[in-house]
Amino acid sequence: MASGHGLSRAKQWLLRHAAPEDSQRRRLLRAGKRALFAMVPRRPIRPYEPFQGNPDLDPFDASSLAAFAKECRVPPLKWSLRAAARELGATRLVLGLLHTHSDLRGRFPEALHGGKDGSSCRWLCSAGVAELGLPDRVVTQINAAFCRRLGARPLQVYDYDVNARRVFPLALTPAQLAAFGHFLLTSAKFSHGLADEEVWWFLFERALDPVKGIAATYLRSPVWQERFPFGLTVFGWSELLAWVGEHYQL
Structure with missing residues (x-):
């Protein structure tokens, strides 16, 4: 299988021979590339405004x-x-x-x-x-x-957006669910093309989690895993719950 570097060299070789620099063909290629980029729809990027509302979101109230x-x-x-x-x-x-x-x-x-x-x-x-x-x-x-599975894409935003995980480390729990939901509805939905219904589904799904997102957060937190290596087993679950309750009031 050709490497990325090899493909790049092959592309440059092809351009030099098929469309030399300063040739009419090279100018047409560049003009076509600019036209194509102009036709691609751009999703608006909205700066995130910090959440100022009630952090205790209850979707069933x-x-x-x-x-x-x-x-x-x-x-x-x-x-x-x-x-x-x-x-x-x-x-x-x-x-x-x-x-x-x-x-x-x-x-x-x-x-x-x-x-x-x-x-x-x-x-x-x-x-x-x-x-x-x-x-x-x-x-x-x-x-x-x-x-x-409408809640999957909002969850992917959390999984793949390093900044979101840094700002909302407890996004999957009641502690930061409202703040993360606000981020999804006011900023991320524009950059990731999310429908409001996807975000609502995600919020309801998280609110219905009987263990309050603790297991989901544990699976994504190396710090928690290191502190409680058996956290999701019968041998460590109670200790994990007690620690989370003490530190995060969950």
Whole structure:
């Protein structure tokens, strides 16, 4: 397999022989390159403004959710059966059902984690149809929403953005979930092309985590792993929880 350096040399050789410097062909190539770059859409980059709202975000409390949306300058999360005939509308409907039906959250404590094969999606697309009065076209879109695993891309922002991990080391826990969500909705969604529904799904998914993001953070924290090498086992979990509770009030 050719190395990157070898390919670069081959490219330079080809240019020198096929389109020598100062030739009409080289000028046409450069003009075409500039035209192509001008046609590529550029995502706007917005500077991040520090979060000034309530750090105790509760997606299942109407006033907390509305205040957070206002702080992030995004439309409040609304849902309807009519809008749910489209995939993103179905996404909002699923989140709305979890927001308003505490019995569903109790029945499916990790409702958004299982994808289309999870118990909550299976229920919504079967027994839940009659119980909630869901039309067939909406059920199809609900299944499509779960298939997309909408919380994955916001999580990737955290995993691959070194600066985000530095600023929000506890982004996956209640301690910084609101601040990180604010960053996603006011800055990262523009640079990474995220839909609001993806961010909302991520926030609800994290809020439903029964261990408050501690396990997910542990897997991404070499410091925690070094301090508690058996942190995710029965031998070290209690000690890890006690330490996190003492230091971060989780």
